[in-house]
Amino acid sequence: MPDEVSRRQFAKLAGLSAAGMASPASSVEAKPAAAPRDSGGFPQNFVWGTATSSYQVEGAVNEDGRGASIWDKFVRIPGKIEDGTTGDHANEHYHRYKEDIALVRELGCKAYRFSVAWPRVFPDGDGKPNPKGLDFYNRLVDELLKNGIEPWLTLYHWDLPQSLQDRFGGWRSTETCKIFGDYAAYVAEHLTDRVKNVFTLNESGRFVYFGYGIGIDAPGLTLPQAEVNQIRHNSALAHGLAVQALRAHGRRGTRVGPAENIDACIPAIDTPENVRAAEIALRELNAGYLNVIMTGRYTDAFLKYAGADAPKYTEADLKIISSPVDFVGLNIYSPQHYIVASDQGAGFMPLPIPKSFPHMNSDWLRVGPETIYWVPKLAAKIWKTNAIYISENGASGDDQVTQDGKIYDTDRIMYLRNYLAQLQRATTEGVPVRGYFLWSLMDNFEWVYGLNKRFGLYHVNFDTQVRTPKLSASFYRNVIAKNAAGA
C-alpha cells in the first residue's frame, strides 16, 4: 500500500487525512453538565449526531436476499486488506441495530447518519427490488424515531452492486448513473415519509480515485487519468440524478445534498492575501466535483490543467449535476494544503507538508483543528450556501482496554476538543454550519485497514461483539448536553 499520508493527501487534483494519586475511574466519567441557559456555545438547534456506513457495520452479507457488492469481492483479493479481515460480520449491526441505537441515544445525539446498502434493496443494482432488504431500513428508521433520533440517510457509501460493475464497468458507465437515479427514486418513495434528510454519494473524492485510479479501494482498478476524470464526472452526474429523483419522488420537504471529503485548503498564515489564495485553492482543487455541483461549470483552470484528459460532457449534464441542493455535507478530518498567495498560475501555492507534522493513529490523519474553521467558512463564501453540515469528523486511536476494563482515549478527546473549539469559533462568527456527525459511533470495518483502525466512541470487541463506551463517549455526551465545545 502506498504511503498513507499521500493516499489521502491528494485524492484531489483528481478533484482536479502518579500512580497512588490517580482518581478511581468512576469519577472520571462524570455525569454530563446541564446546558446553561445562555451557553455562548453552538447555535440553538445545532444538530449533534454520529455516523456509520452499511458495509462497515452491518455484516449479514448473505442474509435476506442481499446481493454482492464490489467490496464483498475486493476484500477477498489477497493483500488488499491489511489484516485480512472482511465486512462479512463486521459489527453484526444488521441484527444488533436496536442495541446500537440505544448507544446513540445514550450520547444524547439528536441525529444518526447511516447508509443504505444498495445491493440489499436491489440485489442486482436494478430490476426487481428485494422487499426484505428495504424492511431492514424500515425497522432501523422506526427504531431511531422511537428513540427520538432523526435519521439522516446516505444513498451511497461505496457498496456498489457487483452486478453493475460486471455488466457496465460500474461508475465507468452513465448506465450506472441512471440506475442510481432509479434506486434513489425507490428509496425516496419508501422512506421519505420518515427520513427528511438525504446525502447522495459519500466522498466521490475518495472512491473514484482510490477505486478506479490507484486501485487501493474497490473495485481495485488502475485506469488512466482521462478515464478517472470521466468517472468523477459520472459520479457528479449520479449525484445530480439522485437530487432530481429525490425532488420527484420524495415527500415534500425532503432535503438533499452531497457528503464530500472536500480537499481542505487553509491559509498558512491569516493574512488577507493568503485567505484569498486559500479561497481560490479551495475552489480549484474541488473543481472536479463540489464546484461543478454548486456552480454548474468546470473552471477554466481545471479544464486547462486536465487538458486532453478533461471529461467529456454536455450542457445537459451540467444542468443535472448542478440541480439545486438544500445543504452541503463536508467530511473534514485533516488539513490537506496550507496555502500562500502566489503571483503564478491561479494565484495560490500549496506549501510542502513537513514529515514531522503531527497525526493521529492513522498516518494520513494530520491534526489541524483550524481546518474545521477555515474550510466551512471559505466554502460558504465560495458557494453561497446557508446550510453546511459536517457529515464526518473524528479520529483513530490506539484504544487499549486497560486493566479496569476501560478505554481512556485522551488522544481522541484532545483531537475532538480542539476541532470542536474551532467549529464553535466558526458558528460564533456566523458561518452557517448547522450540524456535526462524529465518525464514528463505534469501531467498525475500516476499509483497507480491516479491523486494525478504531474510530469509535464505543469500543467493539469483534470476537464477542461487546460494545464498551470509551472516555470520549462521555466527552461527547458532555459537549452535546452543554451545546458547547469547551467541555
Ligand code: BG6
Ligand atoms: C471517511 C469515510 O473517508 O473516513 C469513512 O467516509 C471512513 O467511511 C473514514 O471509515 C476513515 O477512513 P479510513 O480510510 O481510515 O478507514
